[in-house]
Amino acid sequence: FVRLYEKGLIYRGHRIIHWCIRCHTALSDEEAVTTEGGEPGHLWYIRYPGADAGPGVVVATTRPETMLGDTGVAVHPDDERYRRLLGQCVILPLLDRPIPVIADPLVDKDFGTGAVKVTPAHDANDFEMGQRHRLPAVCIMSIEGRITEEGGPYVGLERFEARRRIVADLEARGLLVKTEAYRVPIRRCQRCDTIIEPYLSTQWFVKMAPLAEPAIEAVKSGRLRLIPDRWTGVYLHWLENIRDWCISRQLWWGHRIPVWYCDDCGKVTVARVDPSVCGECGSPRLTQDPDVLDTWFSSWLWPFSTMDWPEDTPTLRRFYPTDVLVTAADIIFFWVARMVMAGYEFMGDCPFRDVYLNSIVRDGHGRKMSKSLGNSPDPLEIIDTYGADALRFTIVSLAPIGQDVRYSVEKTEFGRNFANKIWNAARFALMNLGDAPVESWAAPPPAGKLGLPDRWILSRLQAAIADTQAALDAYRFNDAATTLYRFVWNEFCDWYVELVKGTLYGANEAAKTQVRRTLLTVLDQIMRLLHPFMPFVTEEIWQALPMQRPAASIMIAPYPQPVDAWRDAEAESAISQLIEAVTAIRNIRSELGIAPTMALKVRVAADGRGDAVRALEGFIKALARVDAVELLGDQPRPIGEPSALVAGLGEVFVPLRGVVDAAAVRERLARDLAKVDKELKGVEAKLGRPDFVERAPEEIVDKERQRAAALRDRRAVLERHLATLNAAAPATRP
């Protein structure tokens, strides 16, 4: 305050502010809340007779009681209708006071009658007009909202009672021309919901325009980024049209304004240290300004006042400026922009580089959660029911960048289930890691030492780490959460764990050791990756892992970095073929109604990839409940049996003739054929268009050609199967 005052940026001003008649204090714009779409009210048309007993002028108002303070009537300078009245006086009804008719461009010709009553003490626009035309400002209301002696016969009345009486009196005198229903823009006190009175008052103000300049420049130069950047426009618009800030409040709590008035000579002293005597006349009789400061006047100092400012401490030097401010968009004005202004003013630098504006949590109906609406669930209850990690992970997953979140309590099941899944995966690992400490992989072991599933999961882990990093760098926290969810659940749990069970439960100790090391490595990395999203469960599991820990807490363990040496394209393609094959067999089994307990045989026409099939054989047997995988060398492919094509591997047959109804097999084949056929038609149509072939990039056209060829092959195969089946057991005619 003192610094700004000494720079001439703080002044005591006499102007219209928002006044709460209940809290007895001035309010800033953001504390005076606008009701959406206005509130039901009236527009009263009142005749102000001419001084010469002529018809005078009709004005429209939503607050007739303020007419007691009218000191003029304004019309637009170009409004022909009222030209003859300019410079003349009309009579203010009820008080019978002559007031002048003035011309001011602020008046909207098309609103109401085009003539507006001017009440400088009770309306911001009117105050401006009053200044311009030297109209007196007559305050007709007390700070409690009662009519003052200026209101003549209405003195002492509560404001709305006065309104009723005035309307009635006007009507009785035939001066009320008409009354319209009207939605009135109204502001209410954020604290007590009382209707705000625009009120002429002396308050302390900060001159904002000079402070705004560096804050505008910060964004324009790229020194400061708002994320998502569409908020930049909002930020700039506010700063470029900034209004002076009313910082005094007539409340009993808050920081006192450091201003003293001398009771004897009237001298104003502004000082950091409480003065004992007046610097002018030496009088000890000083009275401190009774007002306190707006809370934001201390909050805007937060980036440095929290670190011992104005002392120059190592902490302050280390952490000012900082990297990122995370906050909600609804306080860009009162807090973010002001912190930037204060940062430049008091520290000479922007307080942060990035401002990440997080989602606002809304309820299931899209309404902002708020205490006053009572639509916010109790987080402690949710945590009791679902867990803190579950809540955090759910919210993060639900919050896309730049969009608000619709949250309802049941959604927390998502995070709860995931936490449970992780917990159980960890239990599985701990049960199988053995008692002795296990060493994790520090670097990729020599070729041939690791099994396919190990190579695969370690490779996939690198992808997960890289994707998580990229998402975090871009502030796409929900993407990071989703990446980890999928890796943990769909790759690690669904496939890796299932693939290594055979080894872990088997007798090959050497192989078992390799798997254990992989299992531990991946789990350790998963916990660290997930820790920011699920701090509690990850710490708990991490501490339980039988290994040397690089830190006492996972909180300070290094965050995983992707290592290219672990990437293994060969293993990835082998396991994706395996997944495809197993899924296909399960699908056939399920669609044809084969009991899950029944073991099947499969035959694979491997197109010269017999070794690949052999490498996957054990896994196929275990995961698809198959007791034999037969390789078809040069033998003819079985015709009329259900099959699936696995890209890069070959055709997988599940011989079922005699086991299931031929009609069911035929039905399945027909469905597949229809699907293939439809797709092929689409591709062929595309390739048939000359401009596609001519103008699309070659690689795209090639891709389509290859696709068409593959589909044609597939179609031929399916047709052959069908034909054979039909010959063996012709469909019965209806």
Added chain:
RNA sequence: GGUCGCAUAGCUCAGUUGGUUAGAGCGCCUGCCUCACAUGCAGGAGGUCCGUGGUUCGAGUCCACGUGCGACCACCA
């Protein structure tokens, strides 16, 4: 009045530079209490990507207009 955002499966939402068959979770249907997990496992159904027009060989994606929601700003008395 001005500025901005959103509209994709029954629900809640992904889909980042235009390019194979548009994805996930929940819900739904079928079958499983299989020795980490039924807060689970396996399989499946379900979409005129708000409408109209345009750009393009090609549009959920880009442009224009419209419709419906939402947010913010503003001196309509």
